[in-house]
Every structure is written in structure tokens, then in C-alpha cells.
Amino acid sequence: MLRLLATWGAGPVRSGLCHSCRQASDAPRNQPPSPDWVARPVGLCSMMRLPVQASPEGLDAAFVGVPLDIGTSNRPGARFGPRRIREESAMLRAANPSMGALPFQSLAVADLGDVNVNLYNLQDSCGRIREAYQKIVASGCVPLTLGGDHTITYPILQAMAEKHGPVGLLHVDAHTDTTDKALGEKLYHGTPFRRCVDEGLLDCERVVQIGIRGSAATLDPYRYNRSQGFRVVLAEDCWLKSLVPLMAEVRQQMGGKPLYISFDIDALDPAYAPGTGTPEIAGLTPSQALEIIRGCQGLNVVGGDLVEVSPQYDVSAGRTWWSWTG
Amino acid sequence: MLRLLATWGAGPVRSGLCHSCRQASDAPRNQPPSPDWVARPVGLCSMMRLPVQASPEGLDAAFVGVPLDIGTSNRPGARFGPRRIREESAMLRAANPSMGALPFQSLAVADLGDVNVNLYNLQDSCGRIREAYQKIVASGCVPLTLGGDHTITYPILQAMAEKHGPVGLLHVDAHTDTTDKALGEKLYHGTPFRRCVDEGLLDCERVVQIGIRGSAATLDPYRYNRSQGFRVVLAEDCWLKSLVPLMAEVRQQMGGKPLYISFDIDALDPAYAPGTGTPEIAGLTPSQALEIIRGCQGLNVVGGDLVEVSPQYDVSAGRTWWSWTG
Amino acid sequence: MLRLLATWGAGPVRSGLCHSCRQASDAPRNQPPSPDWVARPVGLCSMMRLPVQASPEGLDAAFVGVPLDIGTSNRPGARFGPRRIREESAMLRAANPSMGALPFQSLAVADLGDVNVNLYNLQDSCGRIREAYQKIVASGCVPLTLGGDHTITYPILQAMAEKHGPVGLLHVDAHTDTTDKALGEKLYHGTPFRRCVDEGLLDCERVVQIGIRGSAATLDPYRYNRSQGFRVVLAEDCWLKSLVPLMAEVRQQMGGKPLYISFDIDALDPAYAPGTGTPEIAGLTPSQALEIIRGCQGLNVVGGDLVEVSPQYDVSAGRTWWSWTG
Amino acid sequence: MLRLLATWGAGPVRSGLCHSCRQASDAPRNQPPSPDWVARPVGLCSMMRLPVQASPEGLDAAFVGVPLDIGTSNRPGARFGPRRIREESAMLRAANPSMGALPFQSLAVADLGDVNVNLYNLQDSCGRIREAYQKIVASGCVPLTLGGDHTITYPILQAMAEKHGPVGLLHVDAHTDTTDKALGEKLYHGTPFRRCVDEGLLDCERVVQIGIRGSAATLDPYRYNRSQGFRVVLAEDCWLKSLVPLMAEVRQQMGGKPLYISFDIDALDPAYAPGTGTPEIAGLTPSQALEIIRGCQGLNVVGGDLVEVSPQYDVSAGRTWWSWTG
Amino acid sequence: MLRLLATWGAGPVRSGLCHSCRQASDAPRNQPPSPDWVARPVGLCSMMRLPVQASPEGLDAAFVGVPLDIGTSNRPGARFGPRRIREESAMLRAANPSMGALPFQSLAVADLGDVNVNLYNLQDSCGRIREAYQKIVASGCVPLTLGGDHTITYPILQAMAEKHGPVGLLHVDAHTDTTDKALGEKLYHGTPFRRCVDEGLLDCERVVQIGIRGSAATLDPYRYNRSQGFRVVLAEDCWLKSLVPLMAEVRQQMGGKPLYISFDIDALDPAYAPGTGTPEIAGLTPSQALEIIRGCQGLNVVGGDLVEVSPQYDVSAGRTWWSWTG
Amino acid sequence: MLRLLATWGAGPVRSGLCHSCRQASDAPRNQPPSPDWVARPVGLCSMMRLPVQASPEGLDAAFVGVPLDIGTSNRPGARFGPRRIREESAMLRAANPSMGALPFQSLAVADLGDVNVNLYNLQDSCGRIREAYQKIVASGCVPLTLGGDHTITYPILQAMAEKHGPVGLLHVDAHTDTTDKALGEKLYHGTPFRRCVDEGLLDCERVVQIGIRGSAATLDPYRYNRSQGFRVVLAEDCWLKSLVPLMAEVRQQMGGKPLYISFDIDALDPAYAPGTGTPEIAGLTPSQALEIIRGCQGLNVVGGDLVEVSPQYDVSAGRTWWSWTG
Secondary structure, eight states, X not given: OHHHXXXXXXXXXXXXXXXXXXXXXXXXXXXOOOTTTSOTTOSOOSGGGOOBOSOOTTOSEEEEEEOOOTTOSSOOOGGGHHHHHHHHGGGOOSBBTTTTBOHHHHSOEEEEEEEOOOTTOHHHHHHHXXXXXXXXXXXXXXXXXXXXXXXXHHXXXXXXXXXXXXXXXXXXXXXOOOOSOBTTBSOSTTOHHHHHHHTTOEEEEEEEEEEEOSOBSSSOTTHHHHHHTOEEEEGGGTTTOOSHHHHHHHHHHHTTXXXXXXXXXXXXXXXXXOOSSSOOSSOBOHHHHHHHHHTTTTSOEEEEEEEOOOGGGOTTOSOTTGGGGO | OHHHHTTOSOSOOOOTTEETOOOXXXXXXXXXXXXXXXXXXXXXXXXXXXXXXXXXXXXXXXXXXXXXXXXXXXXXXXXXXXXXXXXXXXXXXXXXTTTTBOHHHHSOEEEEEEEOOOTTOHHHHHHHHHHHHHHHHHTTOEEEEEESOGGGHHHHHHHHHHHHXXXXXXXXXXXXXXXXXXXXXXXXXXXXXHHHHHTTOEEEEEEEEEEEOSOBXXXXXXXXXXXXXXXXXXXXXXXXXXXXXXXXXXXXXXXTSOEEEEEEGGGBOTTTOOOSSSOOSSOBOHHHHHHHHHTTTTSOEEEEEEEOOOGGGOTTOSOTTGGGGO | OHHHHTTOSBSOOOOTTEETOOOOTTOOSOOOOOTTTSOTTOSOOSGGGOOBOSOOTTOSEEEEEEOOOTTOSSOOOGGGHHHHHHHHGGGOOBBBTTTTBOHHHHSOEEEEEEEOOOTTOHHHHHHHHHHHHHHHHHXXXXXXXXXXXXXXXXXXXXXXXXXXXXXXXXXEOSSOOOOOOBTTBSOSTTOHHHHHHHTTOEEEXXXXXXXXXXXXXXXXXXXXXXXXXXXXXXXGGTTTOOSHHHHXXXXXXXXXXXXXXXXXXXXXXXXXXXXXXXXXXXXXXXXXXXXXXXTTTTSOEEEEEEEOOOGGGOTTOSOTTGGGGO | OHHHHTTOSOSOOOOXXXXXXXXXXXXXXXXXXXXXXXXXXXXXXXXXXXXXXXXXXXXXXXXXXXXXXXXXXXXXXXXXXXXXXXXXXXXXXXXXXXXXXXXXXHSOEEEEEEEOOOTTOHHHHHHHHHHHHHHHHHTXXXXXXXXXXXXXXXXXXXXXXXXXXXEEEEEEOSSOOOOSOBTTBSOSTTOHHHHHHHTTOEEEEEEEEEEEOSOBSSSOTTHHXXXXXXXXEEGGGTTTOOSHHHHHXXXXXXXXXXXXXXXXXXXXXXXXXXXXXXXXXXXXXXXXXXXXXXXXXXXXXXXXXXXXXXXXXOTTOSOTTGGGGO | OHHHHTTOSOSOOOOSSEETOOOXXXXXXXXXXXXTTSOTTOSOOSGGGOOBOSOOTTOSEEEEEEOOOTTOSSOOOGGGHHHHHHHHGGGOOSBBTTTTBOHHHHSOEEEEEEEOOOTTOHHHXXXXXXXXXXXXXXXXXXXXXXXXXXXXXXXXXXHHHHHHSSEEEEEEOSSOOOOSOXXXXXXXXXXXXXXXXXXXXXXXXXXXXXXXXXXXXXXXXXXXXXXXXXXXXXXXXXXXXXSHHHXXXXXXXXXXXXXEEEEEGGGBOTTTOOOSSSOOSSOBOHHHHHHHHHTTTTSOXXXXXXXXOOGGGOTTOSOTTGGGGO | OHHHHTXXXXXXXXXXXXXXXOOOTTOOSOOOOOTTTSOTTOSOOSGGGOOBOSOOTTOSEEEEEEOOOTTOSSOOOGGGHHHHHHHHGGGOOSBBTTTTBOHHHHSOEEEEEEEOOOTTOHXXXXXXXXXXXXXXXXXXXXXXXXXXXXXXXXXXXXXXXHHHSSEEEXXXXXXXXXXXXXXXXXXXXXOHHHHHHHTTOEEEEEEEEEEEOSOBSSSOTTHHHHHHTOEEEEGGGTTTOOSHHHHHXXXXXXXXXXXXXXXXXXXXXXXXXXXXXXXXXXXXXXXHHHHHHHTTTTSOEEEEEEEOOOGGGOTTOSOTTGGGGO
């Protein structure tokens, strides 16, 4: 399964959306259309222009959008993240030569569309998300989520843990997202992993947070995390370094047990990913992000997300899809 | 058929793209989803989030994208027009109270996706477009096109005239697009209607051009048009006026015979529609555009297009879909 | 009081924020600083760079920000409306020659800062807003609100009606905002005036809605409003017309009883005010907006708001403050 | 001479800048290149891609840039106005059918480049500008200036009056620019016409100001102007009106004596011309601007300018060149 | 004092600007509001939303804005730098865990507003700035300046040296700013440190310039600097390196004597800080900038500035405040 | 000749475009104007504001624009690349201290303007380009090209090889551009070097491609290149490394034989150069780009280009000229 995660961006695919597509009729599985046959501006923007279907049945993995941003503490807009990630994914081809992967040849993948969130009620939205993911997970399909603010990872992990038990977590982010509450609320994009711990959804000895930085409320803002058993890797410990050695340790730590990958785009330095709501300077580079994703090869990935993509702040675009190209 | 054209933006619809959609199961036809049930950022961006299908069979009308812009003389980018128009159409609801129209209750409408154009060869693209429209028109479906630069109207009208014979034309534009050639070429976005006249595709006594303006190559740039029998209505003759009386005359002129409507978004003043490649100041207003579209009620519309939408120049967005809301 | 509302933008003022300000020490009241003495980029951005104070005591009128946008159905961002309106208000001077008004000479005005909204819970935010406005209204100060999405007008009117009884309403908007519910919720930016009617906060025979337009869910979307006694003036009935005669009728209708003015910036055509979340084409012009505001002269205005200013969509800026300059 | 002013945007021209230009060798005069022969993105951006020359000798009229903006009270950037106006002028063709004018057939016109202003010293810049214009005017060439903030019109008019005596002035602007001083300075973009009156450069009985609006320092901000004999036409007196009758009166008033036209782009509503530093809402429309320019036909125009074009605030571009297309 | 400089972005604070703020009443000193209690979009934008006061009396340090940009050689706009830095500083919290610093617990800090500069006269502005800083410095308060173009550092250093004698200088910049004159002027943003040397304001043996790069007028553009005793560290000598060793040398060099830190944001590569007027490629990274600021811990910092922030060129924002988060 | 290529950005120059330029009359050669004498916003935007001339006679090297983008597979706009590169080059000075180079003292350089491409026909444009470059090359002038999409390098290399025989190639790019065909066409921006190999224009043993990355159609996308003898250096092999050692090897490989340098701006990471049509994440840094260009010192460079600059996607600008400043 990890081969898919690490190779999004790679092979031939059926597309029912465009006329005059001349593709081999013997393509056994869904594939993104090649720009050799279908022009890049052509076709409706599903993820990688894969087929859209309403049911996860028969799929090994699927892209799902969760266009919610009412858990955002600063600049909103991640409700349009799924739409923009899909649009920019038209650049991706089927093979990933760096990984030696042709995922669409071995896996059945499609785009399941979006969860119909409630934009006016965060509690209700979380219920809707959990319910939708319970169905996806029940079918044996691995969900790859396009967010949406980071609140959404909490109900997704509820569905994950219901199926797999407590899961390991690779959390790439500028922030730990383990605040207890803010403005009187237990639920917003700063609290999802606190809630997950509260509910026993995480295998805390297998939680790694990478890219953490920024000003804080106290001098030791990572005390809670470390007391739970999390490994917290600060951005400043990554500066000017390859993360290949770190990922070797992570692979060792995760072993063969279920792992969820949650990637907040603000882990990256805002120069590389300005389209996000709570940017923090001096973050990871795209090459480090690729090292992280590629470093997961061989692990038992049961789900993953890319969250906090808020496209209106990335006026040049062409950059928000990055983490899918490992 | 005109009720549809004049009321895009009106009625309940099935959408297979989002989970948790709670819509009445007895909806007899395709409808755009109501924001009362489906949040606006939810779902893949087909036109008005209508169902997407590969074949025009069984449809009364259909939206079709033609993402081509290599006939552009100034700023390119209209290849992304279909994508953006679809995205912004998520704002439209099913009823048009101004027209008293509920088009989706009487007509079967869907989105047929895009013609797979050749971005490197204008001649070949025109052949591909004509071929695609021949199939659509043959099925009895009325094509409503999302452009693309204005070159595309030439192969569309080839397919139209093949079915209907020479058609009437309501052409709303800042430019007459009847140049003979430029840079040595007979085919670019300044020549489509000259080529149509050359091939006898137009019923020239029923051609009206509205919104024409700008500097020119000669002192009498409309001589060719008028010598063919076209009515040319200059933008300066529209300033500060309602166009309701003009449209009464147009309805009279068009009668019950087949009419094609070609709407170049640069007919509008660039304040209202900056997202286009060859803007000209002192153009029509949105209210005049609505008067034009609404004024076609009762006519025998066999097809229509909205062209020259070049979204990267409309940084605020929220404005390019205007002409569909008549 | 109306003289203030109609003349925001007018006289000499004390500013504690800048050094080297050379202003007459005998200025009897708060005034915006003149650009003849203080450079426009100088000073912190309170509204019109008026003094900021924590209490409404002693004020005739006050500006208040409500940076909330989680009731938004389409594009969010109005949480930054108060900040941008204040920034752009640095252009305003103290006198309004068109109205013959020098409001700051007769009225004590200040900026009260913002209500500390709860960004993650719309219900709780409404409670906080109502509570804050109860205190302002109790002091006899007229609140002039900088929004924020339109949901906020509901708790403001709760505080208003508690003091004044049911109030008249001049509501300028593209939308009637009288939906009953959406996505299962009774509270979002499409429902505030329905809730106000439900709670008896409005003097329904003195409610006028101006600028209404757009596609709808049904053929007669204004039935509810008219059945309550509202006057609904469609945008299409305003095209190419002066609104001076309409406002004479409105003044007649409102009489001397308490009136609240709620101005949604999307009443304007998006060409004039692109910085908003749910734009609708073919709207009012700025000159019509000024005619509306100026037409209120002499009325008993007990409060007012400018809502739905979402600045990130107005990339040129310099336009969002318009309605304050009547 | 007015035919040129009123018809910028009109005939065949030599261009030394591009290879493979195939133009008739018998073109007797400078002409903008036709898009039929030279692609619009081709060639260095002189005004209308006319030839550039260092001396005004032999020219009937010439474009001159003055890239200065240190007289700006609010948003700077007009130093890049000349560059952007030239860039956008690539859209203009040689004939103006509305005016029946082919100016480049009767007049010798070129681009003289820019005055080398001193960006750090406004006084010194004014001296440099006056000196440059004295040379241009001495040669008998009519200068058509691309600004730059409005301060520059003061030294230009010094050169004008030195040659022609006190001149008439058609001043189109949102502001009267007759302040006496600000921040202790007698020279900035709010004072040029006060300085001109002080020095006797204007024939005050032939000064007309059109488009004036906005908040002010006093209740009667036009007293100075009217006491000098100026006619002040407020924007609100232009709303929803054709300006053809006004211009008939202006032509009568100006007679055959020398007239200078100074056009501040902020006269237009910011919807049409957002690229400026001190925008004021509810301004003129492009059609009114064309009526003003076209209405000058037959007058004895000795010079003109377009000032306050600050391109970074017009992100869509394609609109700043408007006033040259009359 | 350096603990403050190195930890801007860290501790609880009183804010008089928002209603419903629920903060401990026993907070002994000014603090930025925590996002746990006050939503980030709430409140007027002073620096870090600290209290604003008119006098430096009683303060250990204070933020001061100098909104001047008429010394700019290329793109203007830094007059709006103070406003935008304050706006973006709403993201900062009170503790800096990387430095182990809680500056607001030991120091009294506030925002003093802006110096009222003269936008039309650079000489006069320099006089106004010097006078304002003389007062601040006299009170014993350390000024932390938000610029404004780099010209402003010259009058600030006049005030500094008057109090402290010649000061050491840590100057981070793409340019040495030691030109003698340009366009005939001795005063613009390329000359401040030349003027400081001329007047003996610097302890030249303790001047370090870091980040220098770009094309030049001569082959040895650093001769003047080095002949004065400055250490010039080129950007190319920083590529791919940690600056921790360099800063150890700098600390050694500076010793315990008074040091001023002047940080021009164009020291950074424009990818990280596009909002500036004279960008140069291949600059420092944010992590290097933090290493520089953090490397000053323990030094005797008597003042500092962040200059050349020109926000309109940073369309994504969220990045200009970077250097305050060390 | 390489000294020029490696030092663009360096000496005194005559400029006929601005008045009041006070420059030494004894400047023996063309030079960019110094900002000490000519303000940066002053003058028409030729490359580095060098003189423009129609003929290459007498020149050692020349800048040439090729404003063509109809070979683009994704986002168009590179037709405006030459215009923007020239505009931004106003920042460059005459000396390059890093290289110890004063190129304008030893070489005669000018700007030759643009090739008049055919925007509607890629085949015809290639013929026009080849013809133009044949004339330039014939005169002994080294062409330095401002693109334009990468298709243009194919006809340029036709002219090069006609003069020099098969040339070595240093190709810096995210993509190999050796596809055989797409959408049925042999000519677009993905095929130029395949066509060059087909026609024997390259000395394949001296071809080096640097910066290659991204998803692909097959698992071994570099097989063709390597089978021809190309050296392919992947971006991932450059991460966090100085390229000085690589360039030593390249110099060894190239020897004294003719070398062409083709630099696609998308070789850079999109954070540094967002203004391009087919961005790929995790690319080269500006410092690596400078190491590449500077590493060519001493080689026999017969021509070079900077292609795929598509300015509308670089909203901050100030960055597209980067590669010329080595």
C-alpha cells in the first residue's frame, strides 16, 4: 500500500471525461491520463484525473476530499483545498522513477469525491466525517484525504482506530496540535491529537512529529507530547540536513503495525507552500518532505492526509500538490 | 430550449460526487445541488455540479468545454476557462425567478466534459472540435460551450450548419472577429466569422453583433460586415441605455429559425470581466448582458458559447460565470 | 445621529499614536487626523484613526468590529473585514461637503475595538456579540459595526430590540437572508432576518430590502418576505436609475421611529466591491449606495453595520470602505 | 493637434525593434505596428511601439514619461506608470473609427523616453522636468506625458506658459489639487494647480475641473477654486449622464486659445482604474472619459498628460491605457 | 535587553482593545494576548497587540514605526511596512522555547506608534526621526524600529550615538548601503552607513555586514567598507552553512559595548521575503536569520530595526514578520 | 565570450532614452546605465537598458527576445517572458565582483529586439526563428536569448549547428525535453532536444542535463538520453550540495569546443522562480544556479538562452532575471 502513497504521481488511466481520448483499451486498471494523449487542461479535475466513483467497493485506495475550515484559528480558506489540490494534480504522471514504482498497475485507485461537511457546525461535521470514513475503511479501502483544516484528522482517526485499533502516527507539521482547548472549545485545528490521545486512538509509542517550530505559550511546550511517549523532532534540528537517517529510525520504530500519515502543509517553509493559514518561518524544504514520504516505503500505511492547503494565499499555485509526488 | 439558456442557474439535482447528500430520491431529472443540502465547496466541479456523462444520448442540452487558446493574439490563458467557469458555477441555484424558469424540471441536462484539443496545432484542434460536435448535434442535444478562445466557434458552427443549414447568429463581443488573416494565417481568434461566411455557415441576414468597439486598422472597419448583411451595434450606442428595445428588434429579426448565440466575455467592460485576453474599455454592463440573454426567450436556440474567459487575469474571481445567470 | 452615519469621512482629531503631530490643543472632540498634519501611512489603524477606548461611556456613537466569518456559505475571510476597513479608512477626512456635515464637531465618536468572538462555535459567538452590544446600547451609544459575515446582525438586533423595541430595518444586500435553515442549521449568514422575525425584533411594516438578485431555490423566493410586510426592491428595478425617489419613499415609511441600517457589501456589483464571499453580478453602483446612505438623513438611526467585507478577494484594495463616505 | 490627442490608438508604422517585420516600405510616417503583421507580444515597449528618438526635432507630438512618485500622499508606485502604460499600449491600432481619425497619417509622432528624475528630491525633480519640457516645447512639439504623480504637471505647465502664456486647463480628477500645503510642504501631488495660480500659469477663466468628489477638510472645499474663476464639475453631477452637453459648453469656453489637458486616472471610478494611489469611490465611467476626450476635438491642445497610474494596484492590467483611446 | 530582541514572540499581556477578553488580572506586565483567550483576528493591530502608549517613560523597550519610503531607489512601498508587520505579528505568542526566553515577564514593553514623517521631504523627515528617537533614548527605553526604507537608520543612529557614543553595528543586508551619493543626493537608502561613518557614529572596528551580494559599479565594491575596518561577510560565503560559528566570532568582537542591530529584509532570499523593493537572488535563509538573531544573546543591544518591508510585493503575506521570532 | 555570459549584471553605458543623463562622453562601449546617474524606473526597458539596434553587425554578443509560447503543455504565458526579463534587468549593474568581470569593457553588446514570431503556427514560427538566428550567427555575434517556451531552442540550435557543427550542450531544466511526440505532434516544448538529436545538431558526448526530476511515463525515463551519451544529473543528486565539483567535471568534458547553454527557469525550485508554466517541486536553488553559470568560465560559449519565464505567475516579480547575474 505504501508504494501508492510514496508514488502518487505515476501510469496510463481511463478517463471518461474527454472526447477523442485515444488510449489502449486493454488498460487493466484506473490510471491518470498521459499528457502524451490528453492535454493537461482537458477534463474535470478529479485527483490526478482518475475516475470518480461513489462507492469504495473494489478499491485498494481512494482519494477523498474534506472541504472544511471552520476549525481554523487564523486565516481561513482550506475548504477550497481539495478543489485546488485536484486541479494542480493534473501535472502528475503515472510512474515514479525515484521510487521505482508503478502504483496504478498493482492497485485499484479512484477519487470518491468529498464528504458533505456542515460548514456552520464543527461538532456535526466531525460526526459526518467519522461516519463517511467508517464506510470507506469497512470496505478495505485505504483513504488518502485532501483537507481541509487539521481538525478533520480527529474523526478520521476515530474511524481508523475502530478498524485497526490504536495506530502509529507520522505527523509532519509546524505545530504539535495537542492544545487542550482554545476560546473555550475542545475542538479546533490545534487540538486533534490531544483528543485522539484522550480517546486512546493512537499507539503513543509510535507517534513521531516532525517539523515543529514557532513561538509558544510556555517555555516547554512539548512536555505533554513527550510525556505521552511521542518523539518530537524540531524543525531547527532538521535545518540543512538530509532526513534519510531520521526516516530509517522511524521505519524501525513503526515496524509492521498500522501507521497513519498526517501531513500539514505548513510543515514546509512558507516560501515553498505559502497557501496555508498559520505559516511559520524556517520550516522544512520540499526535498526533506520527499525524503519523509519516500522513507515510509515498506511500512503498513492504513491511511494518510494532506491538510491545511488554503489556496487563495498561494497566488502562483503550481505548488500545493507537492507532497503527493514523493 | 431557450428557457434553459436564459435560466442557467435554477432547480434540484442529483450529485453522485458527495457523501451524505440527503436529497429527495424522486428527483426526476438532473439538477444542481441546493446549498441547503450540499455545502458549496463540496463536490467535483462539473458545470453547476450536474452529473458528468460521456455520451449526449438522451440529453436535451449539455455543457461542453473546449480548453483551447492557441488562437489568441494577446494574453493567453483561455485554456483554463472551462475549469474556472465550472468552479464558479457552484454558486448557481436551480430557479431563475426573473425569467420565471425552472429549466431542469423540463429538460435533461448534463456536463459532457471537454473536447481533447491539440494544444500545439490549431488546424488539428479545429478538426477535433468539429468531429466532437457533429456527434453531439447528431444526437439532438443542444451544446452549450465553455471556451476557450473564439477560434473554436468556427468548427462548432461547421457542425451546426451541417445539421441545421445556415444559422442565425447573435454575436456579443468587443470585436467583430471578421478579419481575413493575421501573421499570414487564416485561422485565429480574429477570423472565425469570416471563415463561417466563406463557407456559407451563417444566415447573414440574421447576424447581429453587439458591443463592438476599440481602435482599428482602418476608418471604416465594419464595411465588410455590413456588406454581408450583418447588423453591427456599437458599444457606444449602448452606453447608459437599456437593451430591451434592441432585443425586441432582434427577436423580430430572428423569427423561428435556428439561432446560435456566441458570447465573448470581452463584450463586457473589463471592470466587470477582467479575466480575458484582449480587453477593451467602455464596454457593456452585466445588466445589459442579462437583458441580451433574457431577450432571447422564445427563440429557436440551437447552441451557444461563452468564450475568451482567461481566469488568471481575474484575481478576485467570482465574476466569470456571469453570463450564465440570465 | 444620522448626520454621523451619512458623513463618515469628515474634521481635526487628536491622535495619541504618532509623534510630532502638531495639532491644535483646543480640539474639543475626537477627530480623524488631517493629512495636512499627519501623513496617511502614519499611526495605528483604528477606524478613521479615531481614539480607541474600552468603554462606550460618554460616546454618542462608536465603531465596533466583529471579526467573525464561520457563518459563511461560500468563500470565507470576512473575519479580516474590520481590520481592512479600518486600514482603508485612513483616506477619510472630517467634512462631508455633499451632505453639509461636520459630524465630529457635534458628536463624540471613538473606536471600541473588536468583540472577542469564538471562531469555532457560531452559537457561542452570537451570545458574546449580543452581550457586548447590550452594554454599548445601554450606555446610549449608537453602535456602527464593521463585520464580519451577516450572521452577526442577528445578535446585534437582539440587543437593539431589547432597548428600543422592534426596529425598522433598511437592508441593502444581494440576498434577502431570510432562509429558514441550511445544512440542518438555523444559524448562518443566510438566516439572520428570519430569526429576527421569529423573535419579533423587527417592525416588519418598516423593513425595506434593496439590491436583491440572483438565482434561487424556487420561482417565488420573495413570498416569505412580502408576506411579512417587507418591501423588496430588486436590483433589476434599480438598473440605470437614481435611487433618490426611492429613498424619499423610504423616509416617509420609516418616519421618526428607530431604524437600523444593515449594509451587506455584496449589494454592490462585484466590479466595485470584489472583496466579498458570495458575489452576484449586476448589482448596485457606488453612486446608488451613496444615494441610499445620504437618503437616510433626518431619520432616527439607532445603529448600522457594514458586513461581508472579505478583503483577500479585493487585491487592489482601496475600495472596501466605500459605504462610509456618503 | 487635437486629432492626435483624441485618436491615440489608430495606422501603419515602422518598427526597428523586431526581425521579420514585413511592412510596406513606403509608410511616410511613424506608425504603431499592425497586429496583422507584428504579433502583440513582439517588440520593446515604447508608447504604441512607436520609434524612440532622443530629440523632439521634426515631431508634431511626442510621448514623454515622467516616472516620479515622491509627491504621493497615500500609496506610492506611479514611478512605474510610464512603463506600464507603454506596455499596455501594444493593444492600440492606428485608426479611431469613432472619431474618423487617422492621426499618424498627418502628424509625426514618436516616443522621447523618460525625464531622468531625482527620486530623492522633489524640488530638484521639478527643475529637471521643467528644463526637459522647455526643450520639447521650444521645438514646436506637443508633449503628451505619461506620469508619474500629479506634482509633475506643475513644472510642465511652467514650460507651457513660458511658451504660450497662461493656458486654459481641462483638469479631470477626483481631487482639485489646489491645497496650499501639507506636512509643511508647498510641493506635493495635492498642490500643483495652487502653485500654477500663484505663478500666473493658468488662464483661470478657462479652467474646468471634472470628476471632483470625496471627503474634505471643510464644508466648502471648492471656494478657493471658484473664487479664482474655475468651473468645478462634481462627480455627483455626472452620475448616470452623458457628458456630451458639458463638453459642448467646454469647447465654447475654451475657444481657439491654448489648452492643456491634465487627466488624473483617479477621476475614474476605481472599479475601472484600480491602479492608482488615492482612489475615491463613485467616479466617472470610461464612456464618460471618452466623451470628455472626444469632446475636445477642434480645440487648440498644446499638451496633455495622464497621471497617477500606479500599476501594482491593477493586478489584472489591461485597463490603465484607457484614456488614450478616445 | 538582548533577551527581548532575541525572543520577540513570547508571554501573557493586557489588551484594552477587545471586549470579553478573559485574562488573569494579575498579569504584572504588558503581554501579547494568547490565542487561547483572544481570537487572532480580534483587536487593533499594534505590534504583537501590545498596549499602545504615547510616552516611552517606564518602558524597557518599545516598538516604533517609521513609515517612510522616499529614499527608495527602485520599488517604493515600505511606508506601509510598519502597518503590515504589526498585522502579521498577531501570530506571535509570548514564549520562545528555542531561546528559553519569556521576555515579557522581565521587561516592560509597549508599542509607541509611528513617527509622523514628512513624505515629501527626505531631509525634513530625517530631522523628525532623530528628534523622536532622542526622546525615546533619553528615557532609557530601547527602540525596536519597524521600517520604512533604510535611510531611517541614519537619523536613528544619530540619536543612539548622542546617548551611547559610537556604537557597534550588526548590519544584515544584501547591500552595504555605503554609497557616497546617487542622482546627486547624499541621502537615500543606499547611503546611511556612509553618512554614519562621516559623522563618527559607528565604532568601525565593531561593524559586521552579513548577506552582501549582487552586481556592482566596480570590481571591488567593498574596498571602502574594509578600509574603515568593517567585516564584510558575503552571502556566497554563507551558502549551505550554519551561521552559528560566525556569530560566535561576532559575539567575541562585539564584547560588552553598545551594539545596534539593523536588519534589512532583503538580506533574505526573495523566495522567503518577496515583500521588498530591491530584491537580490541567492540570499540568506530564514534559519540563518534566526541563527544571527539568536547569536546575539548576551550582547549589549541598545536598539534594532527591521527595514525595507514593502508589503504589496508579498501577496501571500504571513512572512514579513519573520525576523522577530528568533 | 563566457565572461559576458557569466557576468551579466556589471559597467557604464550610453542610454539615448532619458533626458538629463549625465554620463561620461568617453564611454567606449555600450553599458547599462548606473543607478548613480539614472534612476531605475527611468528609460525604456531594453535588456539592462542597453542600446537597441536592428543589426548584429559589430556586436560581440546580443540579447534577443523570442516571445513564443504555443508549444506549452500546461500554463501558457512565456510569450511575455522577454518583456518581463528586460523590465527586471533594470536592477543589474555593470560589474560582477564575484567573477572579477567587467564584460562591457571588452565586449560590444546590445539588445536586438524580438523575433516576430507567428503566434498561431508553431511550425512557421520555428522557421522564422531559425532564419533570424542564421543572420545573427553569420555576423559573428553570440546570441543570448530571452524566451519563450523551450520549443525555441530547437530552431536556434539549427542555426548554431549550421555555423559551428554539432555543439556541446549544458541543459539546466526540471525536464529532459526529449519526448518523441505528444498529442500527435513532433514539435512542442517537450521535444526540442529529441529533434536536435534526430538532426545531428548536438555533440552528444558533450551534453549534460542538470536538475531533472518529477513524475514520468515510465520507470526509466532517462534511458533514451543515456543511450545517446548524455549525462543526466538528477535534482535529487544536487540536494544540499555545492555544484562546484560537478562544474569542474563539466568544464573538463566540454573542453574548448563550442558549447550552447540552455537554461529553463523551471530547473529552479518554484519557491525561487514561480513564474513558469510546468513547475516541479524540490528543484535547484539560486546559489546552485549561480555555481552552474559561474562554472562555465573559460568555456567556448557560442550561445545561450533563458526560457520558460512566464511572468504572470510571479506576482511579486523581482525574481525572473536571476540567472543572468552569475
